[in-house]
Amino acid sequence: MSGRTPDGAPEPGSEAFEAELRDEIRRELETHGGGSAQPEIVELRDVWLSFGTHEVLRGVSLGVARGGTLCILGGSGVGKSTILRLMLRLLLPDRGEVLIEGRDISAVSRPEALALRERMGMVFQGSALFDSLNVFDNVAFPLYEHTKLADGEIRDRVEEVLSFVDLDPAMVLPLLPSALSGGMRKRVAIARAIVHRPPILLFDEPTSGLDPITTRRIDELILKLRRELHVCVVVVTHDVRSAARIATETALLKDGKIIFSGTPEEMHATEDRYVRAFRG
Amino acid sequence: MAFAVEAYFRLLVRVTRACLSRPFYRGDLVQQMDTIGVASIFIVMLTGLFTGMVLALQAAVEMERFGATVYIGRLVGASTIRELGPVLTALIVTGRAGAGMAAALGAMRVTEQVDALRTMGVDPIRKLVVPRFLAALVMLPVVTIIGDAVAILGGLLIAVLMLDFTAQLYINSVWETLAQTGFVLTVIPIDLIQGLGKPFAFGGIIALTSCFHGLRAEGGTEGVGRATTRAVVTSSILILAMDYFLTQILLTMFPS
Numbered sequence: 001m002s003g004r005t006p007d008g009a010p011e012p013g014s015e016a017f018e019a020e021l022r023d024e025i026r027r028e029l030e031t032h033g034g035g036s037a038q039p040e041i042v043e044l045r046d047v048w049l050s051f052g053t054h055e056v057l058r059g060v061s062l063g064v065a066r067g068g069t070l071c072i073l074g075g076s077g078v079g080k081s082t083i084l085r086l087m088l089r090l091l092l093p094d095r096g097e098v099l100i101e102g103r104d105i106s107a108v109s110r111p112e113a114l115a116l117r118e119r120m121g122m123v124f125q126g127s128a129l130f131d132s133l134n135v136f137d138n139v140a141f142p143l144y145e146h147t148k149l150a151d152g153e154i155r156d157r158v159e160e161v162l163s164f165v166d167l168d169p170a171m172v173l174p175l176l177p178s179a180l181s182g183g184m185r186k187r188v189a190i191a192r193a194i195v196h197r198p199p200i201l202l203f204d205e206p207t208s209g210l211d212p213i214t215t216r217r218i219d220e221l222i223l224k225l226r227r228e229l230h231v232c233v234v235v236v237t238h239d240v241r242s243a244a245r246i247a248t249e250t251a252l253l254k255d256g257k258i259i260f261s262g263t264p265e266e267m268h269a270t271e272d273r274y275v276r277a278f279r280g
Numbered sequence: 281m282a283f284a285v286e287a288y289f290r291l292l293v294r295v296t297r298a299c300l301s302r303p304f305y306r307g308d309l310v311q312q313m314d315t316i317g318v319a320s321i322f323i324v325m326l327t328g329l330f331t332g333m334v335l336a337l338q339a340a341v342e343m344e345r346f347g348a349t350v351y352i353g354r355l356v357g358a359s360t361i362r363e364l365g366p367v368l369t370a371l372i373v374t375g376r377a378g379a380g381m382a383a384a385l386g387a388m389r390v391t392e393q394v395d396a397l398r399t400m401g402v403d404p405i406r407k408l409v410v411p412r413f414l415a416a417l418v419m420l421p422v423v424t425i426i427g428d429a430v431a432i433l434g435g436l437l438i439a440v441l442m443l444d445f446t447a448q449l450y451i452n453s454v455w456e457t458l459a460q461t462g463f464v465l466t467v468i469p470i471d472l473i474q475g476l477g478k479p480f481a482f483g484g485i486i487a488l489t490s491c492f493h494g495l496r497a498e499g500g501t502e503g504v505g506r507a508t509t510r511a512v513v514t515s516s517i518l519i520l521a522m523d524y525f526l527t528q529i530l531l532t533m534f535p536s
Contacts, residue, residue: 088399114401128396131387142400 040099041066041232042087042200047096049082056082057093058256064249066199069226069233071243071264073278074253080236081125083253084202087234088122089113100200118146121193125205127185129177135162135188136173142196161191164228165221183214190221194229201225203235207242219245240279244268252278291405291492295413298406308411316377316412316487317419321426323376324369328427331364332356332434340443349443353453356435361458361475365428367523370482373420374515378490381412382511385494386504394495404495413487420483421476428475461534474530481526482519489515 043063049056056079064070074080085091086098089105097104100116108116129138139158143149149157159169165187177185186206193201206222207215219242225231237243243250244264252260252267252275260267260275267275339355385408388394394404432454439445458469490511497507 085395090395090398117399117401120399122396122399124392124396126391128392130393130396131391145400145402 043099045097047093049093062251066232068248069246070249071235071247072251078253081204120200121198122202123189123193127189135175139192161195165191201231201233207239222246294405295409298410312411312415313419316415320373324423324427325430327372328430329434332431333438336435336438353450354457357454358457360428360431361471366424366478369424369427370519374486378486378515379508379512381490382494382508386497386507389497409491416483416487420479424479470534478526485518486515
């Protein structure tokens with residue numbers, strides 16, 4: 001288990017891979033300090049939510065500071081994606097506060113909520129690219145909707161973000177989403193989420209359904225987003241390895257409650273039986 | 281059921297409000313006018329042609345008993361313009377464009393594209409529903425006129441080729457039925473007003489019902505299929521029910 005892929009990167013699961021992973025996390029924490037000293041830019045305070053008689057969230061509190069990456073972990077159907085929907089006000093909580101840059105998005109007026117939404121970029125699990133639009137129109141969509149940039153400026157910005165996510169603009173711009181691979185679709189979705197330069201990025205299962213090498217590349221891209229754009233990132237995932245690579249903070253959700261929160265290293269060290277079982 | 285009816289009328293109110301304020305997606309409106317109207321013309325013409333032909337054939341059989349075949353043009357004209365033209369065109373457009381609308385919006389909903397719009401600060405009602413609603417309101421009367429004209433032409437073919445009528449006699453007979461109920465502004469036959477008021481209402485029903493079911497789709501591709509079926513069935517029933525009520529209202533407003 002100490003092999004390397006043809007491009008020289010350690011093979012996922014190998015010892016070299018794990019060692020490089022730990023170094024990468026340490027470097028990230030040293031660079032950005034884990035965000036613990038800064039005020040939280042995204043925060044949930046005692047949030048409760050039910051669908052009918054089913055209680056999905058029962059007093060969830062969590063937060064992440066500017067420059068930090070919070071990974072919300074948990075099994076299928078525990079309400080992880082629901083938390084992102086609350087942050088975007090696609091859902092309203094029964095009780096509690098959902099603070100975005102200090103303002104409760106669930107309590108503000110609709111125009112104020114729209115303004116707060118523009119401070120966020122969202123990457124959906126299935127990428128959610130618009131089928132009928134090509135890559136250029138998909139990525140340029142937020143700019144055409146909310147800015148008065150000239151066509152040339154929009155084109156430049158689209159090419160810039162596509163290059164940032166390691167896609168060749170000349171090759172992908174005219175393609176429809178149906179012509180892209182899963183990994184490329186995810187990159188285009190990330191490009192669309194960052195094209196209007198939001199300070200907060202939300203990811204719903206960014207590596208779900210991807211092979212280990214593409215998974216690693218997407219993780220590296222998330223690290224690069226934090227490193228170079230200094231955005232705050234919230235990632236919902238069930239992939240513990242991926243979370244260990246990218247997170248500065250983790251939170252484990254079970255039965256509608258956060259049963260563990262801490263750094264990836266604290267998660268690695270905890271003796272809690274469920275956390276250990278989840279960690280595998 | 282009561283919740284669905286309430287949600288349907290809430291959607292109608294939101295769409296009406298959105299029609300009257302900005303932002304407005306002109307490009308999407310033009311695209312939808314093409315999809316709902318222009319792309320439906322051929323199938324509506326085919327339907328109209330065969331409906332007019334079969335009407336003339338059936339009328340000839342019945343009217344021959346009373347020596348009244350000279351009135352075939354009146355029967356084809358009146359039944360086409362007042363009832364069959366608007367209703368058949370609406371049902372055809374429901375099956376073609378309405379099903380397409382529900383499937384497209386349903387697929388967008390289950391693949392989170394509708395949520396993606398909302399997260400980008402775009403109101404899905406304005407972006408997706410309003411252009412389809414306005415396009416259907418405008419294009420249904422247009423395709424109905426074309427369908428009516430082709431149906432009357434179909435009757436003419438039968439009258440001339442099989443019943444030995446002259447074209448002039450048939451056209452005069454059609455015009456007499458249009459003229460008998462009177463005119464608005466001295467030149468527009470009241471029958472034609474009735475025949476165009478209905479497709480306007482039917483267009484609204486088709487777009488609103490299809491978008492309503494499409495935006496409520498859930499449960500993956502199977503859910504999209506269910507939403508499409510519901511959209512077609514509900515639209516068809518609403519069109520037939522609305523036809524009855526509109527006929528009552530129009531007969532009260534313009535008695536023969």
